[in-house]
Amino acid sequence: MPLAKGAPDLSSLKKNETHKVHTKKETKPVTKKTTKTTSKSSKANDFAIGGTVNWSLLGVGGAGKKAAIRFSENHNIDIPITTIDTSGSEAAPKGVNVIRMENLNGSGKYRKENSKEITNAISKYVGENPFTDVTVIVHSLSGGSGSVIGPLLVGEILRANKVVIVIGIVDTDSDIDTVNAFNTLESFKNFAENRKSYLPIMMFDNDHGRRTVDNGIDRVLSHLVRLLNIPYDGLDMQDRIKFLKPNTFDGVTGGVKLINLSQLPDGDWEDIGLITPDSDYSKLDATLIISPIDGDNLKLKTKCKVTFRGYFEGDNDDDRLIASVGYNIPQSLIDKLNETLHSFRNMDDAAPTKIESEYEIGKTSSNGLVM
Ligand SMILES: Nc1nc2c(ncn2[C@@H]2O[C@H](COP(=O)(O)OP(=O)(O)OP(=O)(O)O)[C@@H](O)[C@H]2O)c(=O)[nH]1
Numbered sequence: 001m002p003l004a005k006g007a008p009d010l011s012s013l014k015k016n017e018t019h020k021v022h023t024k025k026e027t028k029p030v031t032k033k034t035t036k037t038t039s040k041s042s043k044a045n046d047f048a049i050g051g052t053v054n055w056s057l058l059g060v061g062g063a064g065k066k067a068a069i070r071f072s073e074n075h076n077i078d079i080p081i082t083t084i085d086t087s088g089s090e091a092a093p094k095g096v097n098v099i100r101m102e103n104l105n106g107s108g109k110y111r112k113e114n115s116k117e118i119t120n121a122i123s124k125y126v127g128e129n130p131f132t133d134v135t136v137i138v139h140s141l142s143g144g145s146g147s148v149i150g151p152l153l154v155g156e157i158l159r160a161n162k163v164v165i166v167i168g169i170v171d172t173d174s175d176i177d178t179v180n181a182f183n184t185l186e187s188f189k190n191f192a193e194n195r196k197s198y199l200p201i202m203m204f205d206n207d208h209g210r211r212t213v214d215n216g217i218d219r220v221l222s223h224l225v226r227l228l229n230i231p232y233d234g235l236d237m238q239d240r241i242k243f244l245k246p247n248t249f250d251g252v253t254g255g256v257k258l259i260n261l262s263q264l265p266d267g268d269w270e271d272i273g274l275i276t277p278d279s280d281y282s283k284l285d286a287t288l289i290i291s292p293i294d295g296d297n298l299k300l301k302t303k304c305k306v307t308f309r310g311y312f313e314g315d316n317d318d319d320r321l322i323a324s325v326g327y328n329i330p331q332s333l334i335d336k337l338n339e340t341l342h343s344f345r346n347m348d349d350a351a352p353t354k355i356e357s358e359y360e361i362g363k364t365s366s367n368g369l370v371m
């Protein structure tokens with residue numbers, strides 16, 4: 001199989017494989033693994049069983065809320081799951097904390113519509129709910145609510161010096177979808193750069209089809225369970241945290257960086273609707289590899305500041321994970337957003353001032369969001 005566009009060269013992993021690899025379609029969801037430590041692993045006395053990470057899932061806005069509820073229905077994982085939105089009347093599914101902002105009824109894709117009310121509600125939420133060590137936030141970058149709630153939460157989490165991972169969904173159906181995606185990304189950049197923080201982000205493109213994207217989000221959430229929840233030999237809590245904020249190492253800078261998670265050496269990204277890194281990446285900030293003790297002896301050919309490894313014995317390939325961070329927001333995404341705006345706008349109407357966008361499409365407002 002050819003390397004997926006932008007995939008690090010992991011060919012040595014493939015060569016050294018001694019065990020069967022599930023095909024993408026066979027990938028099983030992670031269920032009920034949180035407390036299980038295999039007896040096989042505990043026999044390996046040269047590695048301590050790794051500490052796991054206290055994390056939570058926040059689904060915000062309509063798309064994020066649905067993704068979080070789907071995850072809670074599909075997986076029996078004991079982590080706090082909360083949804084926050086400006087609309088909806090869904091009954092709370094078991095195990096999900098549903099927050100509906102009072103007196104609001106959606107933002108109709110207009111990010112300024114409820115910005116003040118959302119800012120106040122988020123301050124209140126943050127005051128009452130301490131963040132877990134890692135928070136995973138999922139939402140659309142193109143709507144009017146999740147794209148405001150998400151970045152504001154990111155700002156607060158980074159301010160608390162905790163780790164946040166964003167799973168974003170990009171739409172380019174219309175001018176406003178595209179502008180919202182640009183400005184939401186700019187908002188993330190503002191918050192991450194102002195705090196000199198590291199912000200790992202995964203983005204899905206709804207042009208691959210919503211069902212594909214929804215399944216893809218479920219898949220990467222399963223990978224995150226491996227990254228955060230499951231004990232492995234050789235991997236402790238700080239390894240997992242430092243993988244997610246490698247800017248504590250000299251030479252690694254903060255900012256918004258793509259995170260890639262996969263079970264297959266070739267990556268299993270493109271067919272799940274994930275926006276992949278540009279192929280001209282030159283180095284990674286960090287990798288984290290969880291693999292069988294006697295199977296994989298992977299050496300990354302890509303330059304990388306730090307690699308963490310976890311091991312398990314046997315051939316339970318569902319446990320394998322190849323994770324990496326450090327790619328810039330792909331130029332191919334920026335080009336696509338620009339091309340979409342070209343198709344909706346007359347170029348003469350626009351002021352080409354931004355590096356990322358050919359259009360002046362947003363300004364930083366008092367709450368730190370680019371609107
Ligand atoms: N893949 C996927 N995309 C969705 C889903 N629901 C909504 N979207 C997309 O996300 C975009 C934004 O919609 P919402 O998430 O509802 O927006 P919001 O954050 O609630 O903001 P407002 O509705 O404007 O208040 C839409 O244009 C949809 O294309 C979903 O379940 N799956």
Ligand SMILES: [Mg+2]
Nearest residue numbers: 061062106145
């Ligand atoms: Mg909505």
